Amino acid sequence: MASSSDPNAPPPPPPQQQQQPYVVEDCRGALQLLSDGTVVRPATLPFLVGAYQDDGHVEWKDAVYDAGRGLGVRMYRPAAMGKKLPVVVYFHGGGFCIGSCTWPNFHAGCLRLAAELPAVVLSFDYRLAPEHRLPAAHEDAAAALLWLRDELLSDPWLADAADPRRVFVSGESAGGNLAHHLAVQFGTAGLDPVRMAGYILLMPAFTSEKPTRSELETPDTAFLTCDMCDRYCRLALPAGADKDHPLVNPFGPESRSLEAADVGRMVVVAAEGDLLRDKNAEYAERMKAMGKDVELVVFPGEEHAFFALKPMSAATGELVELIRRFIAGAAAAE
Template identity: 75%
Template sequence: TEGCTLHIHSIVLLTMAFSADPTAQPYVVEDCRGVLQLLSDGTVVRSAALPFPVDGNVAYNDHGRVEWQDAVYDAGLGLGLRMYKPTTNAREEGKKLPVLVYFHGGGFCIGSCTWPNFHAGCLRLAAELPAVVLSFDYRLAPEHRLPAAHEDAAAALLWLQNQLASDPWLADAANPRKVFVSGESAGGNIAHHLALRFGRAGLDPMRIEGYILLMPAFCSEQPTQSELDSPPTAFLTRETCDRYCRLFLPAGANKDHPLVNPFGPDSPSLETLDVGRVLVVAAEGDLLRDKNVEYAERLRAARGKENDGVELVVFTGEEHAFFGVKPMSAATGELVRVIRRFMATETEAAC
């Protein structure tokens, strides 16, 4: 298949590179959006620049409604997060707010909670939901191939399990019984795997009320129609997607690996998910659209009821990762309203 061909081709390239004349100058084997390069000698070169243009000024004016600070959840690996909460005068006195855990996108290869576009988006979420928002970093490929990112995300939730009550800055505002786990693109993939691991009640006394998957990075060896129809001018092209896969997949794996294909031959059944409510957001112009829609449909079918707590929203005219790329756009504003409504919905389990 095409995916296997791509993977074998990348192995051949790397093998040729590493067996070449050791005195030769290293050259670029893989280039990821100009900010990440894998060289022929195995060196990884990263740039601090943003890999894509964002929509004008990404500085979100929260009008003094949000305060934020950075923290570390794994000092050994140097992994941190950025925490946001509405100020005291911006929330009802004595009322605890829902918690939104967020994992950024970037193909498992690039991205940081400190990037100005992700920062602006999280400020907007904290102010407009309103909610306590926790934006976690995780190790990146190719230095750390999967499952490193998933392991870090699990460690992040385990850290948060006690932190919500023990950290005065968080305990002041956060409701540990109303936590939502979310992410965009690679982060949406991470959210799915956290759902498989922890479900709804696996982190007591913290309770996960639901999962929010924004254009989750799911793919397979067999391309979908939305992949085949994706133009070369798209924000996320098939070429870029294949490059990400070559950089982040475990050695010897293809795109049917359980970490990227939730319907693969070795993937756990969606029937095992006990995750409360799920919101899946897809973008009409995204090559991942069909996989995202299929995920929501299969999850509904696995529950035995057509609309049992699974909501699918497809954003017309938008491309992949529009929340992260266009945090100040009207579409992102509508997405925040969709998330707010989803989080405000009461369920019997929450009562």
Template identity: 75%
Template structure:
């Protein structure tokens, strides 16, 4: 007798993030160990100038970090080094401190500034939608506050009064929200001396001109950006949610944001350029010369992560070095 059973439909891919993450029609999330882009020659950048080790800051959520410090503790004058906290990009959906490109960039920051660098992971969407990443980042800074006083590996090299919070793309968005939460004094007795936002992920329902001008060949396209937002925003939210639009009607005011000094880096060929520039200009209107904006000509979104051993990233590292040194002089 012939079977009358109806074949069960197989799950299919409904969202794909660079082949690293796929969301299936039945809600299953599939993650790949493959990297979405190459790093290039010399990515290891391991020349003996920096030592590093991994640690865990939230065992319950299996969240870790990688810590870097120059093998020669202290700066040229023998003083302790600034601390640079770094949150990677990846649309809040992909990425890890262990990816070779993020590792190479942090090695370079530690060696060439020089600085103690801490690169933190955080929970990823769509399994953990925002504000999960922001909550984890806040926990990371609180963990760091305690470790700077208790961990000999850090305490011998790190200056707790010169902590800078940075991130690229999604990580830059995270740095903004940490500025809202902690400002400069919220980690007492640790002092956050400033914030460095690299091409921060700020969006809105109304597209900017730089979004409209973005070609389909760009590293970050409007289509890709929309895919990420569908995966990371809280259920029912759109791009005018204050977690992603700092100018939303219900977003905290930037006028009284206590950030110390801030460096905002934008890329000329980035769809996020106009939002990044507007953010810096609004802050500068309130805080004057404490806010610095740099737009890298000819570069695309996330160029720090995409080509960490390049000359242009070397230029960016030197700009960050001067930014930290200027703060110390003040």
């Protein structure tokens, strides 16, 4: 056997090259977390939108509501208005990790809301995880409403079109979760002189450590799977938190009591094929048991986030009509 000083000994192996960063978490290709902590957000968006036309019936423009954090809002209003219209605030979904008001699918859905309700629609961005873990998104959503309170009365583009006494807060998935927390924080009178007339929770992102039947029965082919839901929670929740954290489980062991919360009128929309279906139904039932004015509507045959995924579908048309009736009902209840 050759000694280390043997000139015939093979050369020592080169120093091990540093391993290149690799993907440890992937959210639908719209976000990748690398092993070195780098977050990559590709420019190519993962969601396609069916044929739709921005036909000029709705005017829209972008604004910034938090310059320090670079947070924007896209505002919509019908081009032809005979009277002041209700205001619909919309927060997009994406597990608190992906999405933007500028994404084509969210844009198409908001165009449809503005045209068919009709309404003034404001679609707000918020900080995303994992760069900004919760409660960053909830803080931004509250700041968005405070900004809106001032702008509704001072910005002519909004003031000429919007009725500040009919403001409805909506959101899908993560956005529906935000709508719940805003209802608890602001209720019906928390933005005076603006009047909060109702909350519209579309497949809100509620979960818990104990799995529900709809979670256990969700196939791996579903749009939202248990694995994807867990991934969002790992990336979005505060470090060390589990799925019973109060921001995602409104009835968890550490969650505040909602008995005294004045949330006003509320509609909760669930999808039959959604793993969150049972949590959505439980939320509505428990809120109703506390005496809250909450309606639950389950869309048969639909999956999670069908409004954002299929903004031009017949099901979304039915959803828009449901929202239209809910808005009309607020006026009738006065």
